[in-house]
Amino acid sequence: DAGVIQSPRHEVTEMGQEVTLRCKPISGHNSLFWYRQTMMRGLELLIYFNNNVPIDDSGMPEDRFSAKMPNASFSTLKIQPSEPRDSAVYFCASSFSGFQETQYFGPGTRLLVL
Amino acid sequence: DAKTTQPTSMDCAEGRAANLPCNHSTISGNEYVYWYRQIHSQGPQYIIHGLKNNETNEMASLIITEDRKSSTLILPHATLRDTAVYYCIVRVDTGRRALTFGSGTRLQVQP
Numbered sequence: 001d002a003g004v005i006q007s008p009r010h011e012v013t014e015m016g017q018e019v020t021l022r023c024k025p026i027s028g029h030n031s032l033f034w035y036r037q038t039m040m041r042g043l044e045l046l047i048y049f050n051n052n053v054p055i056d057d058s059g060m061p062e063d064r065f066s067a068k069m070p071n072a073s074f075s076t077l078k079i080q081p082s083e084p085r086d087s088a089v090y091f092c093a094s095s096f097s098g099f100q101e102t103q104y105f106g107p108g109t110r111l112l113v114l
Numbered sequence: 115d116a117k118t119t120q121p122t123s124m125d126c127a128e129g130r131a132a133n134l135p136c137n138h139s140t141i142s143g144n145e146y147v148y149w150y151r152q153i154h155s156q157g158p159q160y161i162i163h164g165l166k167n168n169e170t171n172e173m174a175s176l177i178i179t180e181d182r183k184s185s186t187l188i189l190p191h192a193t194l195r196d197t198a199v200y201y202c203i204v205r206v207d208t209g210r211r212a213l214t215f216g217s218g219t220r221l222q223v224q225p
Contacts, residue, residue, distance in 0.1 A: 056212065
């Protein structure tokens with residue numbers, strides 16, 4: 001299994017531009033999580049989906065952030081417009097929801113907003 | 115989820131056992147102890163989890179005290195590739211299912 005796949009691995013953009021991060025979860029997993037990691041705040045959950053439905057988006061910073069999961073094998077996290085404070089590493093994780101589930105993380109997307 | 119306390123950093127000699135402690139004194143009866151690690155520039159990686167019994171897998175052993183207020187992750191023969199930040203996470207298996215990461219312990223394995 002290829003594991004969780006994220007693209008791009010690195011993104012450099014200018015303030016005000018739209019940024020789209022992509023994630024392909026592990027086949028058969030029905031839960032998908034988006035996390036963000038910064039030096040100041042550590043790893044924090046942004047949103048998670050169960051069976052393609054957003055369940056908890058309380059961690060989404062503001063309206064500039066949106067996430068979608070159109071099908072079981074693909075999710076996007078969009079930032080529009082981007083700001084320098086959005087610079088971080090964004091991780092996608094997937095799991096098979098159930099008792100004692102384990103989350104599997106992708107390699108992350110390193111975003112730099114200038 | 116219960117709060118956890120871990121030392122900020124630890125050193126371990128290569129080939130020796132690394133024992134990483136975690137305090138979770140407010141843990142409740144239905145909360146599990148999970149351990150993940152994050153090697154530099156990579157995504158977090160699951161290591162092991164347990165409820166009250168000691169657990170062992172190919173990566174590590176988890177020792178949970180009888181009162182469940184603390185636990186220890188043991189890497190039996192640490193290698194340089196085990197240098198990472200290790201996170202102890204306590205959570206229930208129902209309800210909100212996201213992982214809440216603290217600051218973790220930065221383990222440096224020395225040659």
